[in-house]
Amino acid sequence: MGDKAVFLDRDGIINELVYYPEQGIVDSPFTPEQLRLTPSAVEAVNRFHGLGFKVIVISNQPGMAKGHFDEPTFDLIRTRMRESLRKGNAYLDDEYYCFHHPNGVREKYRVVCDCRKPRPGLILRAAKDHGITLAESFFVGDGIVDVKAGREAGCKTVLVASANGLLLKLLKEQDAEPNYLVKTLEEATRTVEKFAEPHRTKRIREKLTGSNSASRRIDPHA
Ligand SMILES: [Mg+2]
Ligand SMILES: [Zn+2]
Numbered sequence: 001m002g003d004k005a006v007f008l009d010r011d012g013i014i015n016e017l018v019y020y021p022e023q024g025i026v027d028s029p030f031t032p033e034q035l036r037l038t039p040s041a042v043e044a045v046n047r048f049h050g051l052g053f054k055v056i057v058i059s060n061q062p063g064m065a066k067g068h069f070d071e072p073t074f075d076l077i078r079t080r081m082r083e084s085l086r087k088g089n090a091y092l093d094d095e096y097y098c099f100h101h102p103n104g105v106r107e108k109y110r111v112v113c114d115c116r117k118p119r120p121g122l123i124l125r126a127a128k129d130h131g132i133t134l135a136e137s138f139f140v141g142d143g144i145v146d147v148k149a150g151r152e153a154g155c156k157t158v159l160v161a162s163a164n165g166l167l168l169k170l171l172k173e174q175d176a177e178p179n180y181l182v183k184t185l186e187e188a189t190r191t192v193e194k195f196a197e198p199h200r201t202k203r204i205r206e207k208l209t210g211s212n213s214a215s216r217r218i219d220p221h222a
Helices: 041-050 071-086 121-130 144-153 165-173 185-209
Strands: 004-008 018-020 025-027 053-060 094-098 138-141 156-160 180-182
Touching: 004 041, 004 121, 041 053, 041 071, 041 185, 053 121, 094 121, 121 144, 138 144, 138 185, 144 156, 144 165, 156 185, 180 185
Parallel strands: 004 053, 004 138, 053 094, 138 156, 156 180
Antiparallel strands: 018 025
């Protein structure tokens, strides 16, 4: 069996979304200066690592196709993200990005691809590269596309969003109901922790008794 991972969406989970008043939209940071970590990003990444998960970013960045930023600027944004995490002794095992958009202005990225969420291409690639067992893994994101991609790849899904009637209706209509719906990343972290802890408890008990005869795998869904 391979490793397990927590796949994290980036915008809205690791870093704050940016408001662009001229266009009246909320979008990804387009410059390194705009990148700010969310309040519990560092703690979440560290706790996932503490639970034995790899932590891998899976993110759509169609701003590349749309001409909002170019490759060198995007590298600076990534550097700023990694450096901000490092200040809290947090790190990412890997990052996977889709730069495509079917209506992009840059021809190179104007394609219908299999890596843009809700498609699971990036997750499948990451699982292959890192020897990840997807059924033991989580996808944590703040969008419906995150739930869809995570489900399609065979992960357990955690959606970070406020559960209003409209959202619940949308999730149902789009057949995109997550395994867990939580309000904050902090709550998502506790959810993954609760799930992962039985395994940990089991290992500790095996260590104490020197045998595994008394223990069996605890399925939190049972
Ligand atoms: Mg997001
Ligand atoms: Zn793509």
